[in-house]
Amino acid sequence: MAEPILEIEQLIKEYGQNRVLDGVNLTVHKGEVIVIVGPSGCGKSTLLRCINALEDIQGGIIRLHGEEIQKGSASSQKLRQKIGMVFQSYDLFPHLTVLDNITLAPVKVQKRKKEDAAKEAMELLTRIGLADKANSYPRQLSGGQKQRVAIVRALCMHPEILLFDEVTAALDPEMVREVLDVMLDLARQGKTMLIVTHEMSFARAVADRVIFLDQGNIVEEAKPEEFFEHPKTERAQKFLHVFSFDQVKKQEEGNCSEQSESHL
Amino acid sequence: MNWEFIIKYLPLYQRAAILTVKIGVIGIVFAVLVGLVCAAVQYYKIPVARQITAVYIELSRNTPLLVQLFFLYYGFPKIGVRLSAEVCGVVGLAFLGGSYMAEAFRSGLEAVDDVQKESAFSLGLNSRQILGYVILPQALSTSVPALVANIIFLLKETSVFSAISLMDLMFTAKDLIGLYYKTTESLFLLVVFYLLILLPVSIVGTLLERRLRYAGFGD
Ligand SMILES: Nc1ncnc2c1ncn2[C@@H]1O[C@H](COP(=O)(O)OP(=O)(O)OP(=O)(O)O)[C@@H](O)[C@H]1O
Numbered sequence: 001m002a003e004p005i006l007e008i009e010q011l012i013k014e015y016g017q018n019r020v021l022d023g024v025n026l027t028v029h030k031g032e033v034i035v036i037v038g039p040s041g042c043g044k045s046t047l048l049r050c051i052n053a054l055e056d057i058q059g060g061i062i063r064l065h066g067e068e069i070q071k072g073s074a075s076s077q078k079l080r081q082k083i084g085m086v087f088q089s090y091d092l093f094p095h096l097t098v099l100d101n102i103t104l105a106p107v108k109v110q111k112r113k114k115e116d117a118a119k120e121a122m123e124l125l126t127r128i129g130l131a132d133k134a135n136s137y138p139r140q141l142s143g144g145q146k147q148r149v150a151i152v153r154a155l156c157m158h159p160e161i162l163l164f165d166e167v168t169a170a171l172d173p174e175m176v177r178e179v180l181d182v183m184l185d186l187a188r189q190g191k192t193m194l195i196v197t198h199e200m201s202f203a204r205a206v207a208d209r210v211i212f213l214d215q216g217n218i219v220e221e222a223k224p225e226e227f228f229e230h231p232k233t234e235r236a237q238k239f240l241h242v243f244s245f246d247q248v249k250k251q252e253e254g255n256c257s258e259q260s261e262s263h264l
Numbered sequence: 265m266n267w268e269f270i271i272k273y274l275p276l277y278q279r280a281a282i283l284t285v286k287i288g289v290i291g292i293v294f295a296v297l298v299g300l301v302c303a304a305v306q307y308y309k310i311p312v313a314r315q316i317t318a319v320y321i322e323l324s325r326n327t328p329l330l331v332q333l334f335f336l337y338y339g340f341p342k343i344g345v346r347l348s349a350e351v352c353g354v355v356g357l358a359f360l361g362g363s364y365m366a367e368a369f370r371s372g373l374e375a376v377d378d379v380q381k382e383s384a385f386s387l388g389l390n391s392r393q394i395l396g397y398v399i400l401p402q403a404l405s406t407s408v409p410a411l412v413a414n415i416i417f418l419l420k421e422t423s424v425f426s427a428i429s430l431m432d433l434m435f436t437a438k439d440l441i442g443l444y445y446k447t448t449e450s451l452f453l454l455v456v457f458y459l460l461i462l463l464p465v466s467i468v469g470t471l472l473e474r475r476l477r478y479a480g481f482g483d
Protein backbone atom coordinates (compact mmCIF):
# COMPACT_ATOMS: atom_id res chain seq x y z
CA MET A 1 0.00 0.00 0.00
CA ALA A 2 1.17 3.54 -0.75
CA GLU A 3 1.89 5.94 2.08
CA PRO A 4 -1.09 7.21 4.05
CA ILE A 5 -1.88 10.86 3.36
CA LEU A 6 -4.89 11.41 5.54
CA GLU A 7 -5.56 9.64 8.82
CA ILE A 8 -8.74 10.04 10.79
CA GLU A 9 -9.07 8.40 14.17
CA GLN A 10 -12.15 8.26 16.36
CA LEU A 11 -13.52 11.48 14.93
CA ILE A 12 -16.43 12.90 16.89
CA LYS A 13 -18.43 15.89 15.72
CA GLU A 14 -21.40 17.31 17.55
CA TYR A 15 -23.71 20.19 16.82
CA GLY A 16 -24.92 21.03 20.30
CA GLN A 17 -26.50 17.83 21.61
CA ASN A 18 -26.64 16.26 18.17
CA ARG A 19 -23.76 13.86 17.56
CA VAL A 20 -23.26 13.83 13.81
CA LEU A 21 -20.02 11.87 13.54
CA ASP A 22 -19.53 9.19 16.13
CA GLY A 23 -16.00 7.82 16.11
CA VAL A 24 -15.14 7.70 12.43
CA ASN A 25 -11.88 5.96 11.47
CA LEU A 26 -10.50 6.36 7.98
CA THR A 27 -7.12 6.27 6.30
CA VAL A 28 -6.62 7.58 2.81
CA HIS A 29 -3.51 6.50 0.92
CA LYS A 30 -1.70 8.36 -1.81
CA GLY A 31 -3.40 7.98 -5.16
CA GLU A 32 -6.49 6.45 -3.69
CA VAL A 33 -10.00 7.43 -4.77
CA ILE A 34 -12.55 6.96 -2.04
CA VAL A 35 -16.24 7.47 -2.59
CA ILE A 36 -18.43 8.16 0.41
CA VAL A 37 -22.08 7.28 0.10
CA GLY A 38 -24.90 7.26 2.58
CA PRO A 39 -28.40 8.53 3.23
CA SER A 40 -29.13 12.23 3.50
CA GLY A 41 -28.10 13.70 6.83
CA CYS A 42 -25.72 10.87 7.74
CA GLY A 43 -22.79 13.27 8.05
CA LYS A 44 -20.99 13.07 4.69
CA SER A 45 -20.65 16.82 4.24
CA THR A 46 -19.78 17.21 7.89
CA LEU A 47 -16.93 14.71 7.52
CA LEU A 48 -15.44 16.62 4.59
CA ARG A 49 -15.87 19.93 6.39
CA CYS A 50 -14.04 18.57 9.43
CA ILE A 51 -11.17 17.37 7.25
CA ASN A 52 -10.96 20.82 5.72
CA ALA A 53 -10.98 22.49 9.15
CA LEU A 54 -14.22 24.30 8.43
CA GLU A 55 -15.65 22.77 11.61
CA ASP A 56 -14.20 22.28 15.05
CA ILE A 57 -14.33 18.71 16.33
CA GLN A 58 -15.29 17.34 19.71
CA GLY A 59 -13.10 14.29 19.73
CA GLY A 60 -10.56 12.23 17.84
CA ILE A 61 -7.84 13.41 15.56
CA ILE A 62 -7.38 14.24 11.88
CA ARG A 63 -3.88 14.15 10.47
CA LEU A 64 -2.52 15.13 7.08
CA HIS A 65 0.93 13.65 6.59
CA GLY A 66 1.11 13.12 10.32
CA GLU A 67 0.31 16.74 11.15
CA GLU A 68 -2.82 17.43 13.11
CA ILE A 69 -5.56 19.52 11.50
CA GLN A 70 -7.50 21.71 13.86
CA LYS A 71 -9.88 24.54 13.11
CA GLY A 72 -8.34 27.91 13.86
CA SER A 73 -4.83 26.69 14.57
CA ALA A 74 -1.97 28.41 12.76
CA SER A 75 -0.60 25.22 11.25
CA SER A 76 -3.99 24.36 9.79
CA GLN A 77 -3.71 27.46 7.64
CA LYS A 78 -0.73 25.82 5.93
CA LEU A 79 -2.25 22.36 5.92
CA ARG A 80 -5.45 23.58 4.31
CA GLN A 81 -3.55 24.66 1.24
CA LYS A 82 -2.76 21.00 0.71
CA ILE A 83 -6.44 20.11 0.73
CA GLY A 84 -8.59 21.15 -2.20
CA MET A 85 -12.33 21.28 -1.83
CA VAL A 86 -15.17 21.72 -4.28
CA PHE A 87 -18.63 22.41 -2.93
CA GLN A 88 -22.09 21.58 -4.16
CA SER A 89 -23.17 25.16 -4.62
CA TYR A 90 -21.31 27.13 -7.22
CA ASP A 91 -18.70 28.84 -5.17
CA LEU A 92 -16.67 30.78 -7.72
CA PHE A 93 -15.96 34.39 -6.76
CA PRO A 94 -18.50 36.37 -8.81
CA HIS A 95 -16.43 39.56 -8.94
CA LEU A 96 -13.42 37.87 -10.51
CA THR A 97 -12.90 36.46 -13.99
CA VAL A 98 -12.40 32.73 -14.41
CA LEU A 99 -8.65 33.24 -14.68
CA ASP A 100 -8.48 35.47 -11.60
CA ASN A 101 -10.60 32.99 -9.68
CA ILE A 102 -8.04 30.33 -10.40
CA THR A 103 -4.90 32.39 -9.81
CA LEU A 104 -6.01 34.30 -6.70
CA ALA A 105 -4.87 31.73 -4.15
CA PRO A 106 -1.68 30.59 -5.94
CA VAL A 107 -0.57 34.23 -6.17
CA LYS A 108 -1.72 35.52 -2.78
CA VAL A 109 -1.22 32.41 -0.67
CA GLN A 110 1.62 30.56 -2.33
CA LYS A 111 3.25 33.79 -3.56
CA ARG A 112 3.71 32.36 -7.02
CA LYS A 113 4.34 34.68 -9.95
CA LYS A 114 1.13 35.80 -11.59
CA GLU A 115 2.37 34.74 -15.05
CA ASP A 116 3.31 31.26 -13.87
CA ALA A 117 0.00 30.73 -12.16
CA ALA A 118 -1.87 32.07 -15.19
CA LYS A 119 0.11 29.80 -17.50
CA GLU A 120 -0.77 26.75 -15.47
CA ALA A 121 -4.38 27.88 -15.19
CA MET A 122 -4.60 28.21 -18.97
CA GLU A 123 -3.16 24.73 -19.45
CA LEU A 124 -5.71 23.26 -17.07
CA LEU A 125 -8.54 25.24 -18.67
CA THR A 126 -7.48 24.01 -22.09
CA ARG A 127 -7.56 20.49 -20.80
CA ILE A 128 -11.19 20.82 -19.76
CA GLY A 129 -12.08 22.75 -22.90
CA LEU A 130 -12.72 26.10 -21.26
CA ALA A 131 -9.70 28.11 -22.36
CA ASP A 132 -11.96 30.52 -24.24
CA LYS A 133 -13.78 31.34 -21.00
CA ALA A 134 -10.67 32.54 -19.15
CA ASN A 135 -11.80 36.16 -19.19
CA SER A 136 -15.48 35.52 -18.60
CA TYR A 137 -17.16 36.17 -15.30
CA PRO A 138 -18.77 33.25 -13.46
CA ARG A 139 -22.30 34.47 -14.18
CA GLN A 140 -21.58 34.02 -17.88
CA LEU A 141 -20.94 30.29 -17.41
CA SER A 142 -23.31 27.35 -17.19
CA GLY A 143 -23.51 25.40 -13.94
CA GLY A 144 -21.39 22.59 -15.33
CA GLN A 145 -18.75 25.00 -16.57
CA LYS A 146 -18.64 26.70 -13.17
CA GLN A 147 -18.07 23.43 -11.38
CA ARG A 148 -15.29 22.48 -13.79
CA VAL A 149 -13.63 25.83 -13.18
CA ALA A 150 -14.03 25.30 -9.42
CA ILE A 151 -12.21 21.99 -9.80
CA VAL A 152 -9.41 23.65 -11.75
CA ARG A 153 -9.20 26.37 -9.12
CA ALA A 154 -8.66 23.75 -6.43
CA LEU A 155 -6.16 21.86 -8.62
CA CYS A 156 -4.04 24.90 -9.28
CA MET A 157 -3.02 24.95 -5.61
CA HIS A 158 -1.42 21.51 -6.13
CA PRO A 159 -3.32 19.93 -3.26
CA GLU A 160 -2.34 16.51 -2.01
CA ILE A 161 -5.93 15.50 -1.60
CA LEU A 162 -9.12 16.71 -3.23
CA LEU A 163 -12.50 16.72 -1.50
CA PHE A 164 -15.69 16.79 -3.55
CA ASP A 165 -19.03 17.33 -1.86
CA GLU A 166 -21.84 16.39 -4.24
CA VAL A 167 -20.46 18.66 -6.89
CA THR A 168 -23.06 17.59 -9.44
CA ALA A 169 -26.09 17.63 -7.17
CA ALA A 170 -27.20 21.12 -8.17
CA LEU A 171 -26.64 20.62 -11.88
CA ASP A 172 -29.06 20.01 -14.70
CA PRO A 173 -28.81 16.38 -15.77
CA GLU A 174 -27.18 17.14 -19.10
CA MET A 175 -24.28 18.88 -17.35
CA VAL A 176 -23.55 16.19 -14.81
CA ARG A 177 -21.51 14.14 -17.23
CA GLU A 178 -19.03 16.84 -18.20
CA VAL A 179 -18.15 17.40 -14.54
CA LEU A 180 -17.89 13.72 -13.70
CA ASP A 181 -15.62 13.21 -16.72
CA VAL A 182 -13.21 15.78 -15.36
CA MET A 183 -13.15 13.97 -12.03
CA LEU A 184 -12.68 10.61 -13.72
CA ASP A 185 -9.75 12.08 -15.60
CA LEU A 186 -8.20 13.27 -12.34
CA ALA A 187 -8.63 9.83 -10.83
CA ARG A 188 -6.81 8.30 -13.80
CA GLN A 189 -3.97 10.76 -13.28
CA GLY A 190 -3.53 9.27 -9.84
CA LYS A 191 -4.86 12.14 -7.77
CA THR A 192 -5.91 11.35 -4.23
CA MET A 193 -9.62 12.04 -3.93
CA LEU A 194 -12.41 11.82 -1.41
CA ILE A 195 -15.74 12.06 -3.18
CA VAL A 196 -19.23 12.37 -1.80
CA THR A 197 -21.76 11.61 -4.49
CA HIS A 198 -25.20 10.24 -5.21
CA GLU A 199 -24.17 9.19 -8.72
CA MET A 200 -23.87 5.47 -8.11
CA SER A 201 -22.65 4.40 -11.53
CA PHE A 202 -19.99 7.07 -11.35
CA ALA A 203 -19.01 5.90 -7.88
CA ARG A 204 -18.62 2.42 -9.23
CA ALA A 205 -16.44 3.56 -12.09
CA VAL A 206 -14.18 5.88 -10.17
CA ALA A 207 -13.75 4.41 -6.70
CA ASP A 208 -10.93 2.30 -5.38
CA ARG A 209 -12.89 1.95 -2.20
CA VAL A 210 -16.47 2.77 -1.27
CA ILE A 211 -17.39 3.88 2.19
CA PHE A 212 -20.93 3.65 3.41
CA LEU A 213 -21.67 6.16 6.14
CA ASP A 214 -24.82 5.88 8.20
CA GLN A 215 -25.81 7.63 11.40
CA GLY A 216 -22.38 9.11 11.87
CA ASN A 217 -20.40 5.96 11.43
CA ILE A 218 -18.73 3.93 8.72
CA VAL A 219 -20.99 0.93 8.44
CA GLU A 220 -19.40 -0.73 5.46
CA GLU A 221 -16.20 -0.36 3.51
CA ALA A 222 -15.44 -2.35 0.38
CA LYS A 223 -14.25 -2.41 -3.18
CA PRO A 224 -16.89 -0.94 -5.47
CA GLU A 225 -17.82 -4.21 -7.21
CA GLU A 226 -18.21 -5.87 -3.87
CA PHE A 227 -20.16 -3.04 -2.32
CA PHE A 228 -22.58 -2.60 -5.17
CA GLU A 229 -23.06 -6.30 -5.98
CA HIS A 230 -22.98 -7.81 -2.54
CA PRO A 231 -23.47 -5.28 0.19
CA LYS A 232 -22.88 -7.07 3.47
CA THR A 233 -24.88 -5.02 5.94
CA GLU A 234 -28.61 -4.72 5.87
CA ARG A 235 -28.42 -0.95 6.07
CA ALA A 236 -26.28 -0.78 2.94
CA GLN A 237 -28.63 -3.14 1.15
CA LYS A 238 -31.57 -0.93 2.03
CA PHE A 239 -29.70 2.17 0.95
CA LEU A 240 -28.66 0.72 -2.42
CA HIS A 241 -32.15 -0.55 -2.97
CA VAL A 242 -33.34 2.99 -3.51
CA PHE A 243 -31.01 3.38 -6.46
CA SER A 244 -31.52 0.08 -8.24
CA PHE A 245 -34.81 0.15 -10.02
CA ASP A 246 -33.92 -2.82 -12.18
CA GLN A 247 -33.48 -4.90 -9.08
CA VAL A 248 -36.93 -3.90 -7.94
CA LYS A 249 -38.27 -4.86 -11.32
CA LYS A 250 -36.57 -8.24 -11.24
CA GLN A 251 -38.04 -8.98 -7.87
CA GLU A 252 -41.48 -7.89 -8.87
CA GLU A 253 -41.32 -10.19 -11.86
CA GLY A 254 -41.67 -12.93 -9.34
CA ASN A 255 -38.51 -14.89 -8.54
CA CYS A 256 -39.90 -15.09 -5.04
CA SER A 257 -36.78 -15.03 -2.95
CA GLU A 258 -36.74 -14.12 0.75
CA GLN A 259 -35.96 -10.52 -0.15
CA SER A 260 -39.23 -9.85 -1.88
CA GLU A 261 -41.19 -9.15 1.25
CA SER A 262 -38.71 -6.66 2.61
CA HIS A 263 -39.10 -4.06 -0.06
CA LEU A 264 -42.81 -3.53 0.22
CA MET B 265 -36.71 87.34 -14.25
CA ASN B 266 -34.22 90.00 -13.25
CA TRP B 267 -30.92 88.82 -14.73
CA GLU B 268 -29.03 91.77 -13.30
CA PHE B 269 -30.01 90.64 -9.84
CA ILE B 270 -29.00 87.08 -10.61
CA ILE B 271 -25.59 88.07 -11.87
CA LYS B 272 -25.08 90.39 -8.94
CA TYR B 273 -25.76 87.74 -6.34
CA LEU B 274 -24.19 84.83 -8.18
CA PRO B 275 -20.93 85.11 -6.18
CA LEU B 276 -22.90 85.02 -2.95
CA TYR B 277 -24.51 81.75 -3.99
CA GLN B 278 -21.18 80.47 -5.16
CA ARG B 279 -19.68 81.03 -1.73
CA ALA B 280 -22.70 79.41 -0.09
CA ALA B 281 -22.47 76.44 -2.45
CA ILE B 282 -18.80 75.96 -1.64
CA LEU B 283 -19.60 76.01 2.06
CA THR B 284 -22.45 73.53 1.56
CA VAL B 285 -20.25 71.19 -0.44
CA LYS B 286 -17.37 71.53 2.00
CA ILE B 287 -19.44 70.68 5.04
CA GLY B 288 -21.37 68.07 3.10
CA VAL B 289 -18.26 66.28 1.88
CA ILE B 290 -16.49 66.32 5.25
CA GLY B 291 -19.68 65.20 7.00
CA ILE B 292 -20.20 62.39 4.49
CA VAL B 293 -16.60 61.21 4.81
CA PHE B 294 -17.08 60.96 8.57
CA ALA B 295 -20.47 59.32 8.07
CA VAL B 296 -18.82 56.66 5.91
CA LEU B 297 -16.16 56.08 8.57
CA VAL B 298 -18.77 55.82 11.31
CA GLY B 299 -20.78 53.49 9.09
CA LEU B 300 -17.79 51.25 8.38
CA VAL B 301 -16.95 50.97 12.06
CA CYS B 302 -20.57 50.19 13.00
CA ALA B 303 -20.92 47.63 10.22
CA ALA B 304 -17.66 45.96 11.24
CA VAL B 305 -18.76 45.85 14.88
CA GLN B 306 -22.01 44.19 13.86
CA TYR B 307 -20.43 41.88 11.30
CA TYR B 308 -17.88 40.54 13.76
CA LYS B 309 -20.48 40.57 16.55
CA ILE B 310 -18.18 42.37 18.97
CA PRO B 311 -19.83 42.23 22.40
CA VAL B 312 -20.86 45.47 24.15
CA ALA B 313 -19.80 47.58 21.17
CA ARG B 314 -22.53 45.82 19.28
CA GLN B 315 -25.22 46.93 21.73
CA ILE B 316 -23.90 50.48 21.73
CA THR B 317 -24.00 50.56 17.94
CA ALA B 318 -27.55 49.27 17.92
CA VAL B 319 -28.67 52.06 20.26
CA TYR B 320 -26.80 54.66 18.23
CA ILE B 321 -28.36 53.48 14.99
CA GLU B 322 -31.88 53.68 16.40
CA LEU B 323 -31.22 57.10 17.90
CA SER B 324 -29.70 58.43 14.71
CA ARG B 325 -32.34 57.09 12.36
CA ASN B 326 -35.32 58.13 14.43
CA THR B 327 -34.48 61.75 15.09
CA PRO B 328 -34.56 64.50 12.46
CA LEU B 329 -31.30 66.20 11.53
CA LEU B 330 -32.79 69.53 12.55
CA VAL B 331 -33.31 68.25 16.09
CA GLN B 332 -29.80 66.82 16.17
CA LEU B 333 -28.37 70.14 15.02
CA PHE B 334 -30.36 72.08 17.65
CA PHE B 335 -28.97 69.76 20.28
CA LEU B 336 -25.43 70.36 19.12
CA TYR B 337 -25.75 74.09 18.53
CA TYR B 338 -28.06 75.25 21.31
CA GLY B 339 -27.96 72.35 23.75
CA PHE B 340 -24.27 71.56 24.04
CA PRO B 341 -23.22 75.07 25.14
CA LYS B 342 -25.45 74.53 28.20
CA ILE B 343 -23.10 71.73 29.27
CA GLY B 344 -20.06 73.79 28.35
CA VAL B 345 -19.38 72.45 24.87
CA ARG B 346 -19.40 75.26 22.37
CA LEU B 347 -19.12 74.19 18.75
CA SER B 348 -19.03 76.46 15.73
CA ALA B 349 -21.92 76.18 13.29
CA GLU B 350 -19.61 74.51 10.75
CA VAL B 351 -18.48 71.86 13.21
CA CYS B 352 -22.09 71.29 14.26
CA GLY B 353 -22.99 70.77 10.63
CA VAL B 354 -20.23 68.21 10.12
CA VAL B 355 -20.96 66.38 13.37
CA GLY B 356 -24.69 66.40 12.67
CA LEU B 357 -24.25 64.96 9.20
CA ALA B 358 -21.83 62.32 10.44
CA PHE B 359 -24.21 61.40 13.26
CA LEU B 360 -27.21 61.13 10.96
CA GLY B 361 -25.36 59.61 7.99
CA GLY B 362 -23.35 57.12 10.04
CA SER B 363 -26.35 54.93 10.69
CA TYR B 364 -27.53 55.04 7.08
CA MET B 365 -24.04 54.17 5.86
CA ALA B 366 -23.81 51.38 8.44
CA GLU B 367 -27.02 49.87 7.11
CA ALA B 368 -25.74 50.07 3.55
CA PHE B 369 -22.47 48.34 4.44
CA ARG B 370 -24.22 45.80 6.64
CA SER B 371 -26.63 44.70 3.93
CA GLY B 372 -23.70 44.44 1.51
CA LEU B 373 -21.73 42.27 3.91
CA GLU B 374 -24.71 40.08 4.63
CA ALA B 375 -25.32 39.53 0.95
CA VAL B 376 -22.01 37.69 0.63
CA ASP B 377 -22.74 33.99 0.74
CA ASP B 378 -21.11 31.86 3.46
CA VAL B 379 -19.84 29.44 0.86
CA GLN B 380 -17.77 32.29 -0.58
CA LYS B 381 -15.88 32.60 2.69
CA GLU B 382 -15.59 28.86 3.03
CA SER B 383 -14.19 28.30 -0.41
CA ALA B 384 -11.72 31.16 0.05
CA PHE B 385 -10.80 29.61 3.37
CA SER B 386 -10.28 26.20 1.80
CA LEU B 387 -8.02 27.74 -0.80
CA GLY B 388 -5.78 28.71 2.09
CA LEU B 389 -6.45 32.44 2.21
CA ASN B 390 -6.16 33.92 5.70
CA SER B 391 -8.97 35.96 7.21
CA ARG B 392 -7.43 39.29 6.20
CA GLN B 393 -7.08 38.11 2.60
CA ILE B 394 -10.59 36.72 2.59
CA LEU B 395 -11.91 40.08 3.75
CA GLY B 396 -9.84 42.07 1.27
CA TYR B 397 -10.10 39.93 -1.85
CA VAL B 398 -13.41 38.14 -1.47
CA ILE B 399 -15.82 39.73 1.00
CA LEU B 400 -15.26 43.47 0.66
CA PRO B 401 -15.27 43.68 -3.15
CA GLN B 402 -18.57 41.84 -3.26
CA ALA B 403 -20.07 43.64 -0.28
CA LEU B 404 -19.07 47.07 -1.53
CA SER B 405 -20.41 46.56 -5.00
CA THR B 406 -23.70 45.44 -3.50
CA SER B 407 -23.66 48.51 -1.26
CA VAL B 408 -22.97 51.06 -3.99
CA PRO B 409 -26.58 51.90 -4.91
CA ALA B 410 -27.45 52.41 -1.24
CA LEU B 411 -24.29 54.43 -0.63
CA VAL B 412 -25.01 56.72 -3.56
CA ALA B 413 -28.59 57.19 -2.39
CA ASN B 414 -27.30 58.04 1.08
CA ILE B 415 -24.84 60.58 -0.24
CA ILE B 416 -27.55 62.34 -2.20
CA PHE B 417 -29.87 62.17 0.80
CA LEU B 418 -27.24 63.71 3.07
CA LEU B 419 -26.37 66.45 0.61
CA LYS B 420 -30.03 67.38 0.45
CA GLU B 421 -30.26 67.35 4.22
CA THR B 422 -27.66 70.12 4.34
CA SER B 423 -30.53 72.49 3.52
CA VAL B 424 -31.52 72.50 7.20
CA PHE B 425 -28.13 73.98 8.15
CA SER B 426 -29.60 77.44 7.75
CA ALA B 427 -31.45 76.81 11.01
CA ILE B 428 -28.19 77.09 12.92
CA SER B 429 -27.20 80.21 10.93
CA LEU B 430 -24.77 78.47 8.62
CA MET B 431 -24.53 80.61 5.52
CA ASP B 432 -25.36 77.79 3.16
CA LEU B 433 -27.48 77.92 0.00
CA MET B 434 -30.79 77.82 1.79
CA PHE B 435 -29.72 80.54 4.20
CA THR B 436 -28.59 82.74 1.32
CA ALA B 437 -31.83 82.31 -0.56
CA LYS B 438 -33.94 83.06 2.50
CA ASP B 439 -31.79 86.05 3.26
CA LEU B 440 -32.15 87.53 -0.20
CA ILE B 441 -35.88 86.95 -0.25
CA GLY B 442 -36.18 88.64 3.11
CA LEU B 443 -34.06 91.61 2.04
CA TYR B 444 -35.18 92.27 -1.52
CA TYR B 445 -38.39 90.28 -2.12
CA LYS B 446 -36.83 88.85 -5.27
CA THR B 447 -38.41 85.49 -4.62
CA THR B 448 -38.31 84.09 -8.16
CA GLU B 449 -34.67 84.93 -8.76
CA SER B 450 -33.54 83.77 -5.35
CA LEU B 451 -35.32 80.46 -5.63
CA PHE B 452 -34.17 79.99 -9.21
CA LEU B 453 -30.56 80.35 -8.09
CA LEU B 454 -31.20 78.02 -5.18
CA VAL B 455 -32.54 75.27 -7.41
CA VAL B 456 -29.80 75.71 -10.00
CA PHE B 457 -27.06 75.45 -7.40
CA TYR B 458 -28.53 72.39 -5.75
CA LEU B 459 -28.82 70.74 -9.14
CA LEU B 460 -25.22 71.68 -9.90
CA ILE B 461 -24.16 69.91 -6.74
CA LEU B 462 -26.42 66.86 -6.92
CA LEU B 463 -26.64 66.01 -10.61
CA PRO B 464 -22.96 65.09 -10.98
CA VAL B 465 -23.18 62.86 -7.89
CA SER B 466 -26.23 61.18 -9.30
CA ILE B 467 -24.65 60.66 -12.72
CA VAL B 468 -21.38 59.31 -11.32
CA GLY B 469 -23.40 57.05 -9.05
CA THR B 470 -25.38 55.60 -11.94
CA LEU B 471 -22.20 54.95 -13.92
CA LEU B 472 -20.60 53.27 -10.92
CA GLU B 473 -23.61 51.07 -10.39
CA ARG B 474 -23.55 50.00 -14.00
CA ARG B 475 -19.85 49.17 -13.82
CA LEU B 476 -20.27 47.15 -10.66
CA ARG B 477 -23.26 45.17 -11.76
CA TYR B 478 -21.12 42.02 -12.21
CA ALA B 479 -21.62 41.42 -8.52
CA GLY B 480 -25.17 40.35 -9.28
CA PHE B 481 -25.15 36.57 -9.15
CA GLY B 482 -26.68 34.68 -12.00
CA ASP B 483 -26.56 31.13 -13.14
N1 LIG C 1 -24.35 23.87 10.97
C1 LIG C 1 -25.10 22.88 11.50
N2 LIG C 1 -25.73 23.04 12.68
C2 LIG C 1 -26.46 22.06 13.24
N3 LIG C 1 -26.64 20.86 12.68
C3 LIG C 1 -26.05 20.60 11.51
C4 LIG C 1 -25.25 21.61 10.85
N4 LIG C 1 -24.79 21.09 9.70
C5 LIG C 1 -25.28 19.84 9.63
N5 LIG C 1 -26.03 19.54 10.71
C6 LIG C 1 -26.69 18.25 10.97
O1 LIG C 1 -25.74 17.24 10.87
C7 LIG C 1 -26.25 16.11 10.24
C8 LIG C 1 -25.36 15.69 9.09
O2 LIG C 1 -25.40 16.70 8.10
P1 LIG C 1 -24.57 16.58 6.77
O3 LIG C 1 -24.79 17.84 6.01
O4 LIG C 1 -23.18 16.20 7.06
O5 LIG C 1 -25.30 15.38 6.04
P2 LIG C 1 -25.03 14.79 4.61
O6 LIG C 1 -24.68 13.38 4.79
O7 LIG C 1 -24.06 15.62 3.87
O8 LIG C 1 -26.45 14.87 3.94
P3 LIG C 1 -26.85 15.21 2.42
O9 LIG C 1 -26.71 13.95 1.65
O10 LIG C 1 -28.27 15.62 2.52
O11 LIG C 1 -25.96 16.30 1.95
C9 LIG C 1 -27.66 16.45 9.82
O12 LIG C 1 -28.54 15.86 10.75
C10 LIG C 1 -27.74 17.94 9.93
O13 LIG C 1 -29.01 18.35 10.35
Ligand SMILES: [Mg+2]
Nearest residue numbers: 044045046166
Ligand atom coordinates in the same frame (compact mmCIF):
# COMPACT_ATOMS: atom_id res chain seq x y z
MG1 LIG D 1 -24.15 16.96 2.22
